[in-house]
Amino acid sequence: MMVLEGIKILELVHLPPGELCGMILGDFGADVIKIEPVPEGKFLKELQTAGDSKAINIATAHNALNRNKKSIKLNLKSEDGVNIFHKLAKDADVIIEGFRPGVAKRMGVDYATIRSFNPRVVYCSLSGYGQDGPYSKFPGHDINYISMAGALNLIGEAGQKPAIPLNFLADFAGAPLHGALGIMAALFVRQRTGNGQYVDISYTDTVITLMTAFLQQYFTDGSKFPRGEWALSGVYPYYCTYETSDHKLISLGCFEPKFWENLCKVIGRDDLKLFCFRPEHLGKKPDDLRWHDVQEVMRKTFRTKKRDEWFDILIKHDVPVGKVYAIEEIFTDPQLLHRHMLLELKHPKLGKVKQPGMAIKLSETPPKFRNFAPYPGEHTDKILKSLGYSKSEIEGFRKFKGVD
Numbered sequence: 171m172m173v174l175e176g177i178k179i180l181e182l183v184h185l186p187p188g189e190l191c192g193m194i195l196g197d198f199g200a201d202v203i204k205i206e207p208v209p210e211g212k213f214l215k216e217l218q219t220a221g222d223s224k225a226i227n228i229a230t231a232h233n234a235l236n237r238n239k240k241s242i243k244l245n246l247k248s249e250d251g252v253n254i255f256h257k258l259a260k261d262a263d264v265i266i267e268g269f270r271p272g273v274a275k276r277m278g279v280d281y282a283t284i285r286s287f288n289p290r291v292v293y294c295s296l297s298g299y300g301q302d303g304p305y306s307k308f309p310g311h312d313i314n315y316i317s318m319a320g321a322l323n324l325i326g327e328a329g330q331k332p333a334i335p336l337n338f339l340a341d342f343a344g345a346p347l348h349g350a351l352g353i354m355a356a357l358f359v360r361q362r363t364g365n366g367q368y369v370d371i372s373y374t375d376t377v378i379t380l381m382t383a384f385l386q387q388y389f390t391d392g393s394k395f396p397r398g399e400w401a402l403s404g405v406y407p408y409y410c411t412y413e414t415s416d417h418k419l420i421s422l423g424c425f426e427p428k429f430w431e432n433l434c435k436v437i438g439r440d441d442l443k444l445f446c447f448r449p450e451h452l453g454k455k456p457d458d459l460r461w462h463d464v465q466e467v468m469r470k471t472f473r474t475k476k477r478d479e480w481f482d483i484l485i486k487h488d489v490p491v492g493k494v495y496a497i498e499e500i501f502t503d504p505q506l507l508h509r510h511m512l513l514e515l516k517h518p519k520l521g522k523v524k525q526p527g528m529a530i531k532l533s534e535t536p537p538k539f540r541n542f543a544p545y546p547g548e549h550t551d552k553i554l555k556s557l558g559y560s561k562s563e564i565e566g567f568r569k570f571k572g573v574d
Contacts, residue, residue: 172199173535177357180205180258181239182267182279187312187341188296189235191266191349196238197528197537203258203553204236206546208245208574226545231517234525236543242554243547243574246277250572257557259284259291263366264353268296271306281368291366292356296345300372312337312373315344319377324384328398328405328455344376387452399455401425401447406456407465408433408447411494412472419494420477422468433489437471513539547574 177200181192184207196202245251256279259265265284267274274280274295281293295301298310299318316322316339326333352369360366378385387393397403404410408424424430427446434442445464456462472480477493484491495503501512501524511527528537550573554564567573 171535172538173532174198174200177201177263178261179203179264179266180255180262182265182269182274183296185268186235187337187346188266188268188349190342190346191294191296191353192239193235193237194346194350194530194537195264195353197539198530198535199538199540200238200264202239203549204239204241204544205246205255206241206243206574208243208251208571227519228523230543230545231520231523232525233543237525238540239544240549240553241544241546242550245572245574246279248570248572250567250570252278254554254557254559254567254572255279256284256287258553260288262288262291263357264292264294266294266296266349266353270309271295271297271301285366289365290360292353292360292369293366294349294353294356294369294371296349296371296373298373300375301370305374310373312339312341315340315374316377318374319381321377321381324395324397324403326397327403328396330398332397339380340373340377343380345371345373348376348379391453393453395453396455400453401451406447406451406461407445407468410465410468412468414472414477414480415474416476418477420472420480421492421494423490423492425490429488429490432487433484436484436487436489439467439471442467515539515542517542550574 174195177195179192179195179200179202181189181202181204183189183192183204192202192204244254246255259279262284265279265281267279275282281291281295284291284293297306298315299305299308305318313322313334316335319340321339322332322334324332325335349369349371352371356367356369384393384395388395393400395403398405402409402425407422408430409422411419411421414420422433424433425447427443430446431443434440442464445461475483481491481493493499493503500506506512509527509531511529513525513527515523515525517523525539530537551564554567554573559567564573
């Protein structure tokens with residue numbers, strides 16, 4: 171038995187960040203039906219169908235974000251499409267949508283509408299700024315949300331523009347993970363009460379949650395964490411990256427003084443032990459030129475050996491160190507392979523393909539790979555037949571563009 175076996179989820183999300191939420195729930199056994207739009211918008215169509223048929227097959231096989239899902243193409247701007255969605259929603263346990271606030275209501279697939287005939291439904295909305303407030307209908311993307319939450323301003327080097335951390339924070343670490351957690355919590359409550367509820371997830375709000383440690387320090391003593399000028403930004407020698415003799419990088423995380431002492435012993439520089447972390451470093455850059463001298467000692471030292479040599483030496487002496495991997499190196503690492511963070515799967519057309527593994531480990535009911543990502547609309551006929559529609563009715567839906 172899997173954790174979410176028997177849970178039916180309808181996914182109204184059409185971009186990768188939000189799809190992560192459904193992927194996690196699908197990995198735990200939920201029956202996730204992805205609702206693809208008809209007609210497709212130009213931008214979405216280009217994302218989904220770039221390349222020839224072989225390229226599309228390869229991309230679909232490696233599409234982990236849509237694994238363990240089915241796909242139906244519905245036109246939610248048509249009466250037929252909305253009626254079909256309502257029929258699907260009558261016994262749905264969860265609905266996940268990623269529209270801008272107000273869009274779902276205009277189409278008649280919003281929480282209030284679905285709840286009127288399915289009070290057990292857990293309905294989760296993922297939106298940039300949340301469902302209410304003065305910014306609720308503003309457009310945005312990860313860079314905007316992390317800006318508004320104050321995270322972007324903390325990242326990067328002193329005197330430079332903020333470094334944009336791809337779209338890891340709001341788009342992937344933020345809303346989808348909080349959405350999955352909110353849905354699981356709501357399902358847990360439903361077991362006790364029998365009632366579903368609305369889960370309102372804002373990409374911006376979730377970044378504020380990720381900022382908690384920094385904000386609590388600011389509330390405590392006014393620390394502002396100026397960009398590139400505090401302990402965890404790489405400006406102190408004990409928490410930094412260094413180039414090695416093979417022109418690769420190694421990361422040093424000697425935040426606790428004991429680890430810095432271990433490093434100093436390894437390199438034969440016990441005289442540098444005093445240059446360890448102190449609480450006042452959380453709010454300011456080094457104000458003594460000797461810190462720059464220590465940094466230079468570290469730079470010269472790490473250039474004397476290759477990255478992997480340094481890793482092996484320092485780990486043996488209990489020094490927090492990491493290899494700064496290029497993307498092609500990630501899954502050569504024995505720890506990640508041991509933890510099954512690389513899935514090697516047998517595809518019926520392509521043979522062996524790879525996908526990222528599953529990070530949440532449960533001893534009794536672990537997540538599982540059950541099926542590859544579907545092609546858009548791959549299960550349209552099968553799902554419609556399961557709802558009781560005849561072949562002629564399905565043909566009629568297609569004729570009038572209710573489905574595809």
